[in-house]
Amino acid sequence: MKGREFKDAMYDGLSKLMKALANPARLEIIEMLSQGEKSVEGIVDATGLTIANASQHLQVLKNNNIVKSRREGHYVFYSIINDEFLALYQHITKYAITEVAVLEKTLNRHRQDNLALNSVTLDELESMLHNKHVLLMDVRPPSEYELGHITGAVSVPMNELLCCLKDFSKEKEIIAYCRGPFCVLADEAVKILTENGFNVRRLDEGYPEWKVKQLEEQK
Amino acid sequence: MKGREFKDAMYDGLSKLMKALANPARLEIIEMLSQGEKSVEGIVDATGLTIANASQHLQVLKNNNIVKSRREGHYVFYSIINDEFLALYQHITKYAITEVAVLEKTLNRHRQDNLALNSVTLDELESMLHNKHVLLMDVRPPSEYELGHITGAVSVPMNELLCCLKDFSKEKEIIAYCRGPFCVLADEAVKILTENGFNVRRLDEGYPEWKVKQLEEQK
DNA sequence: ATTTTATTCAATAAATCTCTTGAATAATTG
DNA sequence: CAATTATTCAAGAGATTTATTGAATAAAAT
Numbered sequence: 222m223k224g225r226e227f228k229d230a231m232y233d234g235l236s237k238l239m240k241a242l243a244n245p246a247r248l249e250i251i252e253m254l255s256q257g258e259k260s261v262e263g264i265v266d267a268t269g270l271t272i273a274n275a276s277q278h279l280q281v282l283k284n285n286n287i288v289k290s291r292r293e294g295h296y297v298f299y300s301i302i303n304d305e306f307l308a309l310y311q312h313i314t315k316y317a318i319t320e321v322a323v324l325e326k327t328l329n330r331h332r333q334d335n336l337a338l339n340s341v342t343l344d345e346l347e348s349m350l351h352n353k354h355v356l357l358m359d360v361r362p363p364s365e366y367e368l369g370h371i372t373g374a375v376s377v378p379m380n381e382l383l384c385c386l387k388d389f390s391k392e393k394e395i396i397a398y399c400r401g402p403f404c405v406l407a408d409e410a411v412k413i414l415t416e417n418g419f420n421v422r423r424l425d426e427g428y429p430e431w432k433v434k435q436l437e438e439q440k
Numbered sequence: 441m442k443g444r445e446f447k448d449a450m451y452d453g454l455s456k457l458m459k460a461l462a463n464p465a466r467l468e469i470i471e472m473l474s475q476g477e478k479s480v481e482g483i484v485d486a487t488g489l490t491i492a493n494a495s496q497h498l499q500v501l502k503n504n505n506i507v508k509s510r511r512e513g514h515y516v517f518y519s520i521i522n523d524e525f526l527a528l529y530q531h532i533t534k535y536a537i538t539e540v541a542v543l544e545k546t547l548n549r550h551r552q553d554n555l556a557l558n559s560v561t562l563d564e565l566e567s568m569l570h571n572k573h574v575l576l577m578d579v580r581p582p583s584e585y586e587l588g589h590i591t592g593a594v595s596v597p598m599n600e601l602l603c604c605l606k607d608f609s610k611e612k613e614i615i616a617y618c619r620g621p622f623c624v625l626a627d628e629a630v631k632i633l634t635e636n637g638f639n640v641r642r643l644d645e646g647y648p649e650w651k652v653k654q655l656e657e658q659k
Numbered sequence: 660a661t662t663t664t665a666t667t668c669a670a671t672a673a674a675t676c677t678c679t680t681g682a683a684t685a686a687t688t689g
Numbered sequence: 690c691a692a693t694t695a696t697t698c699a700a701g702a703g704a705t706t707t708a709t710t711g712a713a714t715a716a717a718a719t
Contacts, residue, residue: 224624225488227550231622232464232471234543235536239462244707245451248458252451261666269444274708276667286540295665295716309535316528317454320521321505324453331446403450405443463677480696493678495697514686514695 241285242313246270247278250299254288255307255429256361256400257368258300308433311401318402328402332423335408336415340425341396343434346371349396356393360410361400361428371398371431379406386417394420401427460504461532465489466497469518473507474526474648475580475619476587477519527652530620537621547621551642554627555634559644560615562653565590568615575612579629580619580647590617590650598625605636613639620646 242248249268253259259267265275279299282288287306290299301307317324332338341349349355350373359366359374366376377385389395395414399406407423414421461467468487472478478486484494498518501507506525509518520526536543551557560568568574569592578585578593585595596604608614614633618625626642633640 230546232467235467236462236464238536239458243455243458243462245455248451248454305535305539309531312528312531316524317457320524327449405446
């Protein structure tokens, strides 16, 4: 294989991987799956895609070694292929929201609308968790909490938040988190809690980022 | 801005960034520019693209905040926008060559053809450099060596390699490097030197990876 | 064995991306 | 200021990607 031929093969292969990521619907699916595995139905419900369309996108992701699938009865469950890909995806999103001006702006405007500026970073969180006056709140659906959550977090799903307000102490500093920077659950939680007089901030990132960080620190 | 609207904006923006990377010609340009800035002419010479085509690809990269340009007389020089992007690009290529089977195979077959298996990693290099019997050889063009090179490396451009063979000691272990895993210069150097009886291996990665590693260690 | 349910496959029109061609700019030289 | 050089812009044909539609599978329930 001559030099040019080799280069073409490498850049072609690399661009195929990038093409698989170059679509908003597929990125949303990846984001979903970074929470843990989901059935096609689950993905359809959360994204609003048609079934056939979601399936097609999943095939693309599968053929490019981004997700894997397993069948269980009627259902086919998809999940991210490995932690290496998860770390890569998070590097991409982190780059995008810190270095791409349009995205940075969209994110900040959204957080401003939800009174969710002044967020806590993962590094800050670590030292805050030793403080007994801090309450770490996981606002994702219970199923996702059960698949894995940040150590020390309490599960308070969005639909239970309003009715449970009286159970929380206004003395504590609440930190809400969800699925990562693109997820809007924590922003909504901050808005609701702020409007009810609680002292609350959101975590900059979410559970998947925390998990990858844990894995890296173990090495 | 409602949740769905926000998500659409974020995933659209992110997919635009990915689209900019989803093309072999643009990836080759990025790889070139990760050596340091180059004029459009320089890119055209190295890639074989037509001038207009190369310029178009450069516009795409520029509009997506991947490269920046500066004019100097007749020439327009392009370069990678910042070290954060460089680190991201390297994460992508590293993932591709270690986790995507097709690319891993292509790379290994190529290295086998060039007797360049058994490569040295950046971590190994560090400890080897203290050894006086090791000669670190930068086989890129002199212009790239001058823009920056691994500390302790000697510049031996490919076109000077054959005529300078007698200057090198067969007692030393030679480590050749170039621009990174996709670059074929070091592989060619390994082939030539091996066939002439030298003890030589190639560096797994190249100068850009070393540079990013240095920056990270400084933090 | 037929029906039901969840998913995949296949075909197609519309949208997008890519390369080529030739003209248009912008800076320099004579 | 005309000519030259390096680069960009604009338009169009051809290739690829995308969402939609409806049919085909595969496993489970009746």
